[in-house]
Amino acid sequence: MAIELFRIEWTKLYPFDKALNQPEAKEGGVYALYKSVGGNKKLHYVGKSKDFTTRFGFHRQNTAHILSEAERKKCYVSFGLISSFEKSRMSSDVLPEQLRDTENFLINTLLPAGNDSSTKKGYKGNPIIIINGGKFIQPLKKVMTHNPELLKLIKANLTRTRTAIMRVGLFG
Secondary structure, three states: OOOEEEEEEEOOOEEHHHHOOOHHHHOOEEEEEEEEEOOEEEEEEEEEOOOHHHHHHHHHHOHHHOOOHHHHOOEEEEEEEEEEEEOOEEEOOOOHHHHHHHHHHHHHHHOOOOOOHHHOOOOOOOOEEEEEEEOOOOOOOOEEEOOHHHHHHHHHHHHHHHHHHHHOOOOO
16 A cells, blocks of 8 residues: 655635635635634634635535624634645645545544544554645644654755754855
8 A cells, every 4th residue: 555645735824704715715625614712813723625616615504503793703714735646746636535535634633622423533544644834833833744753754854954954054
């Protein structure tokens, strides 16, 4: 079984009521809904943004199970545009199974309070590595994976590579 490698490019945060009108809302990927709590943004919900206009329209009209009216006014949405590594190149053609696995991985790794407990039963999909880019905020991390040992290996290699580059004077 191969390890799936994805890059998620996160957009800036949009106010909840303005998110539907953003061009990114019509692209495939995932979205992260953040609540503003005491000036900080706290991850509240993760969902698929494939056919986002329909999905988001539904959540917007029926958000009582996720947010109250007052909370909705203090919410922000960031869209994660997903690319997958295919045959030596990145591709924006993400299969429905890959999108489902990515959403499931994010929910089970980040455990957003707004996602139903039935979706938080542990990640059981294909082995996965996610590289987050763009304007991602906590609790998202630059590199995420299902396997703690693999994460240690990736971080160790990134650290060695950064150190080697700094020694030759390219950074710093």
